[in-house]
Amino acid sequence: MVAACNDLKDTLYRSARRQVIVRSVDEAESLSHAASAITLELQRRSARAELARVTDSLSNAFGPAPAPEARTIIDSVHAASRERLSDAVSAYARAQQQQREYEECQVIKQRLRAEAPALLDELVARADEPDIAVRLETIHEAWHWRRAHDWVEKQRAPGLEARLSSELDATTADISSLTSRLAAERAWMSCLQRMSASEVTALQSYRDHIRSVGKGTGKDAERFRQAARMAMREAQSAVLTRLSEFP
Numbered sequence: 229m230v231a232a233c234n235d236l237k238d239t240l241y242r243s244a245r246r247q248v249i250v251r252s253v254d255e256a257e258s259l260s261h262a263a264s265a266i267t268l269e270l271q272r273r274s275a276r277a278e279l280a281r282v283t284d285s286l287s288n289a290f291g292p293a294p295a296p297e298a299r300t301i302i303d304s305v306h307a308a309s310r311e312r313l314s315d316a317v318s319a320y321a322r323a324q325q326q327q328r329e330y331e332e333c334q335v336i337k338q339r340l341r342a343e344a345p346a347l348l349d350e351l352v353a354r355a356d357e358p359d360i361a362v363r364l365e366t367i368h369e370a371w372h373w374r375r376a377h378d379w380v381e382k383q384r385a386p387g388l389e390a391r392l393s394s395e396l397d398a399t400t401a402d403i404s405s406l407t408s409r410l411a412a413e414r415a416w417m418s419c420l421q422r423m424s425a426s427e428v429t430a431l432q433s434y435r436d437h438i439r440s441v442g443k444g445t446g447k448d449a450e451r452f453r454q455a456a457r458m459a460m461r462e463a464q465s466a467v468l469t470r471l472s473e474f475p
Contacts, residue, residue, distance in 0.1 A: 279308055297323040347371075427463060434459035 283306045290298040297320040304312035340348040354360055363370075382388075420428075437456035441449050 275308075279305060295320075295323060430459045430463035434463055 283302055286298075286302050286305060287294075290302065294302070297316065300316040301313065301320055304316045337348065340351075351360075354363075423431075434456050437452045437459060440452040441456065
């Protein structure tokens with residue numbers, strides 16, 4: 229008893245910085261009850277202060293206009309109700325999930341509006357039908373089926389085969405013409421690359437003389453014609469010689 233009384237006196241001295249004198253067992257018992265009550269009151273005040281701090285933190289986190297579910301969390305913390313807080317947290321989690329699903333739906337809606345507006349209008353018009361959830365489960369397969377159906381119908385269009393055949397013939401003719409032109413151009417390129425300097429000079433001289441002839445009415449026109457014929461004879465023999473080397 230004495231030891232317990234001394235411990236209580238030490239505890240009160242550390243808390244209040246005042247020396248407490250206990251003269252009897254009754255005074256010690258009364259002091260013990262008072263100390264317990266004081267301790268409980270201090271704990272209660274500390275808990276309320278902590279709850280107030282947590283409430284302020286939640287209010288700052290949720291902003292000036294919190295959602296109803298967030299407001300319920302703040303109120304349940306302020307009321308120090310464990311049951312209410314548990315229900316409020318569950319409701320807030322459900323609200324967050326619903327918000328995420330709503331945002332995902334909006335993204336899908338925008339994509340459908342851009343890519344398949346008719347499908348979007350059909351889904352909106354049938355949103356209240358009881359079997360819409362079941363039908364949405366197979367929308368992926370239905371989408372591919374419709375695309376395949378449209379492709380088949382397009383291929384069965386009247387006159388499509390004849391039009392495609394005509395386009396194929398035209399393309400084949402273009403390829404044949406381009407191949408011939410390419411072969412001729414490559415032959416001339418190879419010929420020009422292998423000509424000597426004198427042969428190139430003869431071709432250039434022929435070009436210059438032909439330009440000088442003009443309309444052929446000038447006094448020097450006949451002289452330019454003769455010079456052009458001489459240049460052509462030299463250049464022609466070189467060109468024919470090179471062309472004869474090709475199979």
